Amino acid sequence: MSNEYKHVLVAVDLTKDSHLVLERALPIAERNGAKVSIIHTLEPLGFAYGGDIPMDLTSIQDQLDSHARERLGDIATPHGIANEDQYVVVGMPDSEIHRFAAEHDVDLIVVGSHGRHGFALLLGSTSTGVLHGAQCDVLAVRVGADDSEE
Template structure:
């Protein structure tokens, strides 16, 4: 019996995502587990702190659409069905925690740059996911 049945892979859609996806795909095959491919788009208002007095809905919609298209391309490349691809809007840590519960994932796979010193004190998405999720977390070192 495998230790993991459902693996949630949280990626940031940068050129570094394939490093995480390659390892996640290998892990899922080794464990006979399914993959849930996740990307979280932060609300545009977070970036600007609400300082811009304008409707950012159209910009947010464009970001969401672009994220869905890019996630779908990764899904096609790594054999993850559209039903197992999720683009969420919110804080990455909170959304991953929510999706772990919602989809009953037993492993979260994320990429990390392995920062040290002052950068580590600032925190990271991977660290935020680790501290608060109810399942195992595997951090893939990005080179």
Template sequence: MSSYKKILAAIDLTEEAPQVINKAAEIAKVHGAELVLAHVVEPVGYAYGGDIPMDLTELQDQLDAAAKEQLANYGASHGVSTENQVVTVGRPESEIHRLQEDRGVDLIVVGSHGRSGIQLLLGSTANGVLHGAKCDVLAVRIS
């Protein structure tokens, strides 16, 4: 097994996020690696169909602020510097791949719900991350 130097824990800020962060933190400790926490906020227009003739900027700003606050709490409890707490807006798979390349990440840790067999990853963000990543990806089974 290679030695990891920078690990990206890509989380969705649900009640399951600590499972992913804890696994990433354990691996980071074993390898003496730097830990980066990231959350991708999907653009509000995607969630509401994208064709609504209204300004959703305030709602997007509120979602971003709430995500940053929650990520800061996780970061503080795991000793992750503010520079390594990233909230970005976009498509989760694309943004995670971009962060991996921009920050020189050599392991991405994501959560995956416990479906059986091939369905474990298909159709999920974890699947998209896995198939486009240029580094190792660990899918943590969410229990």
């Protein structure tokens, strides 16, 4: 069994911290000669509004998708990640990341973690969901540290 990574998946939320997550993943991929894919997950608008709005949200979802693809390109392209390795998917983030990882033989997922405490930690987060259901290694990169903690 090899302990080298062959495919690294970087999951980002498109905030300014996304660069930090990607910059942590890239040297690991480079040391292992691994392919790098980057993914962002959009939750369906129907989830956000609970399906209570009697209107077609397709055009709004399409606009969100287009904007997310543009932002993902802004993050990934300067680091040499090709368009075909940049993915925007719609669904629940942890489930979609697990699905993608299984379908594309990902052996390391790198995700940002905001290091929540207390009630926010109990309620969970995307990074916690990814960690608990992953069939491969997961690296949670600490991001968004609160300046008051320093």
